[in-house]
Structure formats: structure tokens, C-alpha cells
Amino acid sequence: MVEFRNVSKQYDNGTKALQNVNLRIDKGEFVFIVGSSGAGKSTLIKLMLREEKPTSGEVIVNGFRLNRLKRRQVPRFRRTLGVVFQDFRLIPYMSAYDNVAFAMRVTNVSAKDIRHRVPYVLGLVGLASKAKIIPEKLSGGEQQRVALARALANNPDLIIADEPTGNIDPELSYEIVSLLYEINKCGTTIVIVTHERELVEKFHNRVITVENGAIVGDTGEVWDERQ
Amino acid sequence: MKGSNFGYLVKEGVRSLWVNRLMSAAAVGVLVACLILVGGAGLFAVNVNSVVQYVENQNEVVAFAMDGITDDQVEELDMDLHMTPNIGEITLVTSEEALEEWKERMGENGDVFDAYDPGEIFPVMFRLQVEDIAEMEDTVFTLMQHPYLQRVNSPQEIANTLTSVRQIVSIGGVLIVGILVVVSLLIIANTIKITVFNRRKEISIMKYVGANDSFIRLPFLVEGLMLGLLAALLAFFAVWGAYEYVLHWTAEIQSSWIQEARQYFIPFEKLYKPLMAAFGALGIGVGALGSMVFVRKYLRV
Ligand SMILES: Nc1ncnc2c1ncn2[C@@H]1O[C@H](COP(=O)(O)OP(=O)(O)OP(=O)(O)O)[C@@H](O)[C@H]1O
Ligand SMILES: [Mg+2]
Numbered sequence: 001m002v003e004f005r006n007v008s009k010q011y012d013n014g015t016k017a018l019q020n021v022n023l024r025i026d027k028g029e030f031v032f033i034v035g036s037s038g039a040g041k042s043t044l045i046k047l048m049l050r051e052e053k054p055t056s057g058e059v060i061v062n063g064f065r066l067n068r069l070k071r072r073q074v075p076r077f078r079r080t081l082g083v084v085f086q087d088f089r090l091i092p093y094m095s096a097y098d099n100v101a102f103a104m105r106v107t108n109v110s111a112k113d114i115r116h117r118v119p120y121v122l123g124l125v126g127l128a129s130k131a132k133i134i135p136e137k138l139s140g141g142e143q144q145r146v147a148l149a150r151a152l153a154n155n156p157d158l159i160i161a162d163e164p165t166g167n168i169d170p171e172l173s174y175e176i177v178s179l180l181y182e183i184n185k186c187g188t189t190i191v192i193v194t195h196e197r198e199l200v201e202k203f204h205n206r207v208i209t210v211e212n213g214a215i216v217g218d219t220g221e222v223w224d225e226r227q
Numbered sequence: 228m229k230g231s232n233f234g235y236l237v238k239e240g241v242r243s244l245w246v247n248r249l250m251s252a253a254a255v256g257v258l259v260a261c262l263i264l265v266g267g268a269g270l271f272a273v274n275v276n277s278v279v280q281y282v283e284n285q286n287e288v289v290a291f292a293m294d295g296i297t298d299d300q301v302e303e304l305d306m307d308l309h310m311t312p313n314i315g316e317i318t319l320v321t322s323e324e325a326l327e328e329w330k331e332r333m334g335e336n337g338d339v340f341d342a343y344d345p346g347e348i349f350p351v352m353f354r355l356q357v358e359d360i361a362e363m364e365d366t367v368f369t370l371m372q373h374p375y376l377q378r379v380n381s382p383q384e385i386a387n388t389l390t391s392v393r394q395i396v397s398i399g400g401v402l403i404v405g406i407l408v409v410v411s412l413l414i415i416a417n418t419i420k421i422t423v424f425n426r427r428k429e430i431s432i433m434k435y436v437g438a439n440d441s442f443i444r445l446p447f448l449v450e451g452l453m454l455g456l457l458a459a460l461l462a463f464f465a466v467w468g469a470y471e472y473v474l475h476w477t478a479e480i481q482s483s484w485i486q487e488a489r490q491y492f493i494p495f496e497k498l499y500k501p502l503m504a505a506f507g508a509l510g511i512g513v514g515a516l517g518s519m520v521f522v523r524k525y526l527r528v
Contacts, residue, residue, distance in 0.1 A: 049435070071440075078437030089432055102429075105235055106438035154436070 415517025455514025
């Protein structure tokens with residue numbers, strides 16, 4: 001599902017964000033990535049999304065060899081995954097419904113499918129009753145759930161979340177991760193970057209620890225109960 | 228592309244125009260000004276050309292045949308003249324016809340010519356209309372080489388003046404149009420740049436969910452096209468009004484040469500189709516180019 005082979009990333013300004021990373025996440029896994037600030041977690045995510053290209057090494061996600069992916073093939077690749085960010089990235093003037101519908105519309109989904117799918121995913125995240133509300137009138141946790149619904153809209157095989165709970169209250173953080181956990185039970189692979197140690201400890205899942213651009217710890221199969 | 232998505236793209240373009248309405252209005256204003264200047268320069272050039280052409284047609288080259296030319300030789304000369312390049316209409320004036328003309332002009336004193344043989348005082352001559360007045364000098368030079376011709380009279384100075392008027396008008400026109408097209412492109416590009424900036428959030432979301440590049444770019448194309456076409460429409464009516472006004476205004480000027488030239492001004496009914504086509508093409512071209520070419524730069528999709 002996700003594979004890094006000897007991946008190093010050096011930014012244009014010379015910062016060595018990742019060095020010789022090897023990593024493998026299989027289909028159906030639920031993985032936390034932890035590490036201190038500046039460790040290289042977001043860089044890892046950006047490489048998975050093909051927002052950045054590795055300086056050396058190979059990245060394979062959902063069967064796409066990202067090094068060789070041509071620019072015009074990127075949209076097709078991105079449609080196979082869902083992304084959630086710390087800052088939600090919702091369009092402020094659109095209702096919860098339209099924010100989700102927007103993501104489907106711009107990927108050429110038919111109007112009929114949109115009408116069926118949007119209420120369904122909003123229901124999954126528990127926002128069926130707030131479909132018509134614009135983001136600024138929703139709480140942080142609710143906004144993140146809209147973002148999660150959007151990530152789910154195109155039924156992805158993999159969901160990648162970079163600090164999805166960074167901007168919301170700790171009690172609500174648990175709710176969001178629980179939601180992702182439920183989604184994972186249906187077979188969707190989940191990768192979550194987080195700072196919150198306690199949160200990680202509540203879910204007994206695989207934890208990958210990144211420090212100074214290298215993977216220094218991986219609980220691997222030990223914590224992964226389903227393997 | 229599905230119907231609902233096409234609707235979405237158009238709606239996005241219009242919405243963006245409205246959200247940035249001040250900016251859009253300013254852009255349309257500058258574009259209208261550019262197009263008015265382009266249209267004005269074009270119409271001015273067309274009319275100057277029309278008047279110049281008329282003046283040119285009034286200027287003919289007169290070629291005098293040698294004395295004692297025979298009828299056969301006149302016929303031969305006539306054929307040669309027909310084969311000389313750059314010569315339009317050819318009018319043969321025989322000695323007798325020239326004599327008649329002069330007699331008429333002299334009126335009562337016309338009989339002074341009676342004592343002479345017309346061939347002696349009036350050589351056979353040809354009135355020649357020159358097609359391209361800029362080439363007149365060469366044509367006259369060619370004519371002088373002909374053994375049956377003794378003299379060629381040509382209004383060379385007038386020809387030179389008219390030729391330079393034409394050149395100035397057409398070079399000036401091209402220059403003005405060129406500069407203004409570039410200005411228009413930059414205006415559109417700048418408007419689009421601001422829209423891209425305002426919409427950077429939507430654009431980044433579209434990229435993450437896997438929208439195609441063309442899909443992301445299309446609303447900007449729609450916006451650019453609408454700016455261009457709206458400006459073209461407004462400029463067309465403005466130019467129309469101004470043109471009619473100038474035609475009316477010149478009618479009231481008491482200058483004989485303006486009145487003379489006025490007859491050769493081209494009425495708007497004959498100009499509106501090409502003008503509309505030119506404005507439409509410019510509006511579409513500038514709108515599409517300004518938004519598509521430059522949007523690449525601001526939009527790393
Ligand atoms: N676009 C960039 N250009 C240059 N350097 C960058 C860029 N993005 C990140 N870096 C640097 O790369 C290193 C790793 O950054 P990264 O964002 O991956 O860390 P992180 O683990 O996500 O940190 P945080 O927990 O604070 O989000 C840092 O030193 C950072 O300054
Ligand atoms: Mg980060």
C-alpha cells in the first residue's frame with residue numbers, strides 16, 4: 001500500500017528532512033506516525049501525496065511508483081486516497097454539504113452519484129443534521145469531521161491525516177481518531193501523524209517514531225492486533 | 228465533460244468576476260480604452276486610405292509619343308503600354324482630339340490653330356492611371372525607355388507625399404495596435420493573477436482531491452473570455468457612437484477640402500462587420516491568451 005525504499009529528502013534550501021527511510025505499510029493497517037517538531041513527519045506525508053519528490057530512493061503508494069508518475073497522472077493517483085490536514089482546509093463560503101460535493105464535482109463525479117454519496121458520508125461522520133451549515137458556524141471538531149467526510153467522498157483505499165487533531169480540543173481528538181478507527185475496520189488503510197502521546201496510547205496500534213529525519217522506532221506487528 | 232460540470236465551470240467564472248467586481252470593472256475599463264484606441268486607429272487608417280486612393284486616382288501619368296508617329300506605331304505602343312506593369316486604365320488622345328480640346332478651351336480664339344496641322348503642335352498622348360503610386364517612379368523610368376515615347380509627365384512629388392502618408396498611417400496603426408494588444412494581455416493576466424491568489428485555497432483543495440489541471444484552469448479561461456468579450460462589446464458601441472459623431476461634425480466644417488474628402492469617408496454600415504469581427508477576435512484572443520498562458524505561471528498545477 002505504502003512503501004519507502006531508501007528514501008532521502010533534501011529541500012532546495014539544503015535542509016535534510018529525511019535520510020535513508022525504509023517503510024512499509026500494508027493494506028488495512030492503522031498506523032500512527034509520531035516524533036518531535038521538525039522530525040520530518042510532514043515531509044514523509046508530502047512524499048506519500050507526491051506533493052514533494054524524493055531526492056533519492058523510491059516511493060510507492062497504492063501501486064503508483066511516484067518517482068515515475070507524470071504530472072498529468074497525478075490527479076488519477078490522488079483520487080485513490082483521501083487527505084485530512086490540521087487546518088481543515090474547508091472552503092469558507094460553502095456549506096458542509098457543498099464542501100464535500102465540491103471534491104466530488106471537480107473529479108467529474110456525476111450529479112446523481114453526488115446526491116447519493118454526500119448525505120451518506122456526512123452521516124458516517126455524524127453530521128447529517130448540519131449539512132447546510134457553513135464552516136465558521138461549526139466547532140473545530142465538526143469542521144474536521146466535514147474534512148474527513150470529504151476525504152471519504154471518493155471512497156479511497158488510503159486515508160492520510162497530518163495532525164488531524166492539532167487544532168481541536170483533546171476530548172474531541174479522541175472522537176476523530178475513533179471515527180478513523182471505525183473507517184479502518186471497513187478495510188481502509190489509515191496513516192495518522194500526531195503529537196499526542198496519550199491519544200496514541202489509547203489505541204493499541206502500530207506506531208512509527210521519526211527523529212531527525214530517520215525512523216527510530218516501529219512497533220510494527222507487535223501492536224497490530226489484527227495481524 | 229458532464230453537463231453539470233460545464234455549468235459549474237461557467238458559474239465559477241462568473242462568481243469570480245462578481246467577487247472581484249471592482250478589479251473586473253477596472254480591467255474591463257482599461258480593455259475598453261485599449262480597444263477604442265485600436266478601433267479608432269483602424270477606422271482612421273481605413274478612411275485615410277480611402278481618401279488617398281481617391282487622390283491617387285486623380286493623378287495620372289501622361290506619356291507623349293514621338294513626333295510623326297504612324298498609326299501602326301501608335302497601335303504597337305498601345306499594346307506595349309498594356310503590357311507594362313503597374314498601369315491601369317489607358318486613354319489614347321490623338322492629335323485631333325487634343326486640338327478639339329484646346330479649341331474648346333480657347334473659345335473664340337480657338338481658330339488660331341486652324342493654320343496648323345494638328346500633328347505638328349499636338350503629339351499623340353496617352354493618359355495612364357498608375358495602380359500603385361509608390362511604384363510610380365519605376366514605372367515612369369520603364370516608360371522612358373520606349374523608343375516611341377519622347378516625354379513622360381508625372382506628378383512625382385504628390386506621389387511621394389501620398390506614399391509617405393500611407394506609410395505613416397499604416398506603420399503607426401500597426402504600432403498602436405501592437406502596443407495596445409500587449410497592454411490588454413497584461414491587464415487580463417494581472418486580473419487572473421489576483422483571482423488565482425484569491426482562490427489559492429480552492430485550488431490547493433482541488434489538487435489534493437485529484438482534479439485535472441484543465442478542470443482547475445477552465446474557470447480562469449471563462450473569466451478571461453468574459454472580460455475580453457464584455458470589453459469588446461462596450462468598445463464596439465463606443466466606437467460606433469464616436470464614429471457617427473465625427474461624421475456629423477465634419478459635415479459642418481466649412482472647409483472645401485474636408486468636404487471633398489468627406490465624400491470618401493466610409494459609412495459605418497460598411498465597417499461594422501469587420502470591426503465587430505476584429506473586436507470579437509481581439510476580445511476572445513486576449514482573454515484566452517491572457518488567462519491561459521499566464522495562469523500557468525501563477526498556478527503550479
Ligand atoms: N518546504 C520546505 N523547504 C525547506 N525546508 C523545509 C520545508 N518543509 C520542511 N522543511 C524542513 O524540513 C524539516 C522537517 O520538517 P517537517 O515539516 O517534515 O517536520 P514535522 O515533523 O512535520 O514537524 P512538525 O511536528 O512541527 O509539523 C524541518 O527542519 C523543516 O524546517
Ligand atoms: Mg508537520
